[in-house]
Amino acid sequence: MEATIQYLMNHAVDFGxxxxxxxxxxxxxxxxxxFLLNNLLSRGMSRQKVDATxxxxxxxxLTVLLKIVLAIAILGFLGLPTTTFAAxxxxxxLAIGMAWSGLLSNFAAGAFLMILRPFKAGDFVxxxxxxxxxxxxxxxxxxxxxxxxxxxxxxxxxxxxDTIQNFSANPFRRVDLVAQLSHKDNPSTxxxxxxERLAKVANVIAAPAPDVEILTFTPMGPVxxxxxxxxxxxxxxxxxxTNKVISEAGFAVPEQHFQxxxx
Numbered sequence: 001m002e003a004t005i006q007y008l009m010n011h012a013v014d015f016g017x018x019x020x021x022x023x024x025x026x027x028x029x030x031x032x033x034x035f036l037l038n039n040l041l042s043r044g045m046s047r048q049k050v051d052a053t054x055x056x057x058x059x060x061x062l063t064v065l066l067k068i069v070l071a072i073a074i075l076g077f078l079g080l081p082t083t084t085f086a087a088x089x090x091x092x093x094l095a096i097g098m099a100w101s102g103l104l105s106n107f108a109a110g111a112f113l114m115i116l117r118p119f120k121a122g123d124f125v126x127x128x129x130x131x132x133x134x135x136x137x138x139x140x141x142x143x144x145x146x147x148x149x150x151x152x153x154x155x156x157x158x159x160x161x162d163t164i165q166n167f168s169a170n171p172f173r174r175v176d177l178v179a180q181l182s183h184k185d186n187p188s189t190x191x192x193x194x195x196e197r198l199a200k201v202a203n204v205i206a207a208p209a210p211d212v213e214i215l216t217f218t219p220m221g222p223v224x225x226x227x228x229x230x231x232x233x234x235x236x237x238x239x240x241x242t243n244k245v246i247s248e249a250g251f252a253v254p255e256q257h258f259q260x261x262x263x
Contacts, residue, residue, distance in 0.1 A: 022074045029070040037062055052121040057114050058135045086240050106140040109160035113137055118164045124232055126165040127156040172205055172229045178215060179224040184251040187214055194226060197245045203234035211230045219256035
């Protein structure tokens with residue numbers, strides 16, 4: 001009995017030391033992975049002027065891969081058969097792949113987003129039903145900060161299978177507004193006046209020049225299309241300032257008139 005207790009105590013001490021060693025390996029290995037990827041690799045790619053979107057995607061993928069390798073190495077350190085464990089990982093991966101096909105489709109879509117590059121980090125986009133600034137393209141989801149400053153996570157497959165609008169891709173975009181005139185206003189005079197005032201609005205670009213033309217007619221009078229052009233960074237400032245220009249132009253208040261005939 002004493003021999004048995006001594007044997008268990010000796011092996012318990014050995015196993016406890018191995019367990020502590022494994023814990024130390026996991027902590028140190030995790031720190032090294034983070035240091036190598038976030039400091040050396042990330043900074044090196046940044047110095048090479050690699051896009052931030054690509055850097056984030058590569059770092060995320062390598063982090064997952066290296067932590068799996070680290071876990072297998074620790075199991076080998078504990079004396080467990082790593083070949084059997086690798087086979088179990090492969091079998092589990094197949095089962096998980098069948099059960100989590102959505103995650104794999106998001107992963108594949110993320111890879112295609114990296115290859116085709118419809119947008120990059122910092123671009124203002126509309127995709128997957130979300131409008132905002134791209135923060136990061138991850139392994140499975142893309143992070144977008146909406147205009148009301150809400151961080152939103154959208155599955156890569158939803159983004160890739162939906163229409164993508166990149167408002168930052170072109171050097172300028174158009175602001176689409178209208179001005180309702182009354183029957184008392186002269187459209188030609190109103191067009192000249194609005195063009196002169198739009199040219200003075202901050203950040204409205206000169207070429208192409210703002211478009212101000214008759215768009216349609218309503219019972220209240222002509223409707224002008226008011227369309228200045230602006231860089232995407234100043235879109236909302238120009239949008240609101242253009243509304244002020246229209247409201248302060250001094251046009252008569254539109255009124256709808258009806259003529260009733262008595263029979």
